[in-house]
Amino acid sequence: MTPDAAGPRATIVVGVTGGIAAYKAVSLVRTLVLAGHDVHVVPTEAALRFVGAPTWEAISRNPVTTQLYEGVDQVRHVALGQLAELIVIAPATANTLAKLAHGLVDDLLTNTVLASNAPVVVAPAMHTEMWRNAATQANVATLRERGVTFVGPASGRLTGNDTGAGRMAEPDEIAETALAALKRRGRGPRSRRARIDEASDAGRLDLDGLRLVVTAGGTREPFDPVRFLGNRSSGKQGMAIAAAAAARGASVTLIAANIGTDALPATIDVVDVSTTLELEKAVTDAAAGADAVVMAAAVADYRPAQVQQGKIKKEHTGERLTVEFVVNPDILAELSAAKREGQTVIGFAAETESDPATLLELGRKKIARKGCDFLVVNNVGWNHGFATDDNDIVVLNRAGDIVMEASGSKLSVADRILDATLSGREESTRHA
Numbered sequence: 296m297t298p299d300a301a302g303p304r305a306t307i308v309v310g311v312t313g314g315i316a317a318y319k320a321v322s323l324v325r326t327l328v329l330a331g332h333d334v335h336v337v338p339t340e341a342a343l344r345f346v347g348a349p350t351w352e353a354i355s356r357n358p359v360t361t362q363l364y365e366g367v368d369q370v371r372h373v374a375l376g377q378l379a380e381l382i383v384i385a386p387a388t389a390n391t392l393a394k395l396a397h398g399l400v401d402d403l404l405t406n407t408v409l410a411s412n413a414p415v416v417v418a419p420a421m422h423t424e425m426w427r428n429a430a431t432q433a434n435v436a437t438l439r440e441r442g443v444t445f446v447g448p449a450s451g452r453l454t455g456n457d458t459g460a461g462r463m464a465e466p467d468e469i470a471e472t473a474l475a476a477l478k479r480r481g482r483g484p485r486s487r488r489a490r491i492d493e494a495s496d497a498g499r500l501d502l503d504g505l506r507l508v509v510t511a512g513g514t515r516e517p518f519d520p521v522r523f524l525g526n527r528s529s530g531k532q533g534m535a536i537a538a539a540a541a542a543r544g545a546s547v548t549l550i551a552a553n554i555g556t557d558a559l560p561a562t563i564d565v566v567d568v569s570t571t572l573e574l575e576k577a578v579t580d581a582a583a584g585a586d587a588v589v590m591a592a593a594v595a596d597y598r599p600a601q602v603q604q605g606k607i608k609k610e611h612t613g614e615r616l617t618v619e620f621v622v623n624p625d626i627l628a629e630l631s632a633a634k635r636e637g638q639t640v641i642g643f644a645a646e647t648e649s650d651p652a653t654l655l656e657l658g659r660k661k662i663a664r665k666g667c668d669f670l671v672v673n674n675v676g677w678n679h680g681f682a683t684d685d686n687d688i689v690v691l692n693r694a695g696d697i698v699m700e701a702s703g704s705k706l707s708v709a710d711r712i713l714d715a716t717l718s719g720r721e722e723s724t725r726h727a
């Protein structure tokens with residue numbers, strides 16, 4: 296990335312705290328330097344156990360110290376804090392988050408942050424239990440409220456044999472978030488109201504005050520205690536909508552059908568369900584107090600007429616097994632029929648038809664049948680739609696007109712869906 300692409304050369308402080316992900320921050324620093332910025336790395340003592348000062352100096356092309364009492368004549372922490380136009384902390388340990396939340400200053404990094412008005416971007420990295428601990432979540436909430444931007448943590452393999460939320464976000468994602476924050480810099484500490492106003496101007500936090508229910512994942516319909524009829528939905532698209540809406544200020548309830556939601560922000564209220572009937576109850580209950588409902592879950596149209604209490608055995612069934620199915624309720628049609636004045640209901644259509652004109656025709660028939668306000672039509676198949684990171688969608692309104700088309704990452708598509716369907720709602724209809 297060239298300086299032109301990222302804007303003019305800026306002074307960026309990169310704080311590195313003591314976690315194994317420190318090695319990934321080397322690539323972050325390199326990206327910021329290659330983008331033309333003046334990068335000062337401030338590692339903690341613990342961080343230097345993972346990556347030494349010579350590496351940081353070579354990559355950042357600036358001297359590195361952890362010491363508060365070096366360069367006292369230049370009042371180093373104040374100088375760095377005042378110089379910084381952006382502070383990025385990656386990885387940020389639970390200990391550092393706690394210190395930042397409480398204004399504790401016992402090293403050069405925490406002193407620098409406290410002495411600065413620059414925007415702060417934080418990429419947490421820790422074990423799942425530490426991330427989910429109520430103390431950490433309270434610190435995260437405090438920091439978010441003060442305007443700190445969080446990127447990650449991601450979910451995946453951790454340092455040991457365990458897996459879960461707590462992996463540091465990838466360096467490219469952190470750099471992207473950091474450079475976006477840099478573009479918005481220069482505003483000093485901001486109140487929540489001011490942030491909402493600014494964010495509205497920039498098209499962010501424009502869903503503040505909106506109560507949104509999103510369904511994600513795929514329902515499972517059991518035959519017996521060990522088997523079920525299911526589908527390949529990973530929940531990625533629904534979770535992306537929930538995360539994007541929460542990031543834009545909405546209060547979000549996610550009805551999660553058979554998916555892991557650990558990586559989602561703790562502010563999202565998650566209700567786990569498995570079968571279509573469970574999903575129906577959960578979404579109907581939540582929809583009662585919601586301004587909008589997004590049905591991104593892949594819901595089974597049928598369920599076995601009978602659920603056997605014991606495992607179905609081949610020696611009893613022989614060479615063929617016949618299972619009778621009964622139709623499930625059409626939840627989207629029910630929600631659309633029962634919707635309150637001012638409530639918006641958004642459905643999805645997962646179609647295997649790849650011809651664009653026929654796909655649209657199926658979408659138009661589906662929205663007429665279901666009666667929702669908008670329908671997000673996506674083409675699904677063996678290798679696309681389900682369980683991929685990208686999506687390709689068309690949004691139809693009730694009249695069957697195309698109101699938006701988008702393709703790209705499920706997160707970017709999520710934002711476009713929210714733009715097309717919700718961001719234009721009048722304040723008065725939000726609380727109808």
Ligand code: PMT
Nearest residue numbers: 528529530531532590591593594626627643644645681682
């Ligand atoms: O989860 P991912 O792996 O990221 O994949 C995303 C997705 C492909 C699952 C998603 O983008 C999507 O298309 N979700 C809708 C899947 C689906 O069930 O489509 P459908 O065309 O069969 O149903 C139409 C709509 O009716 C959907 O909003 C569905 O939630 C709803 N429905 C369906 C059946 C039923 N009995 N009740 C319902 O409410």
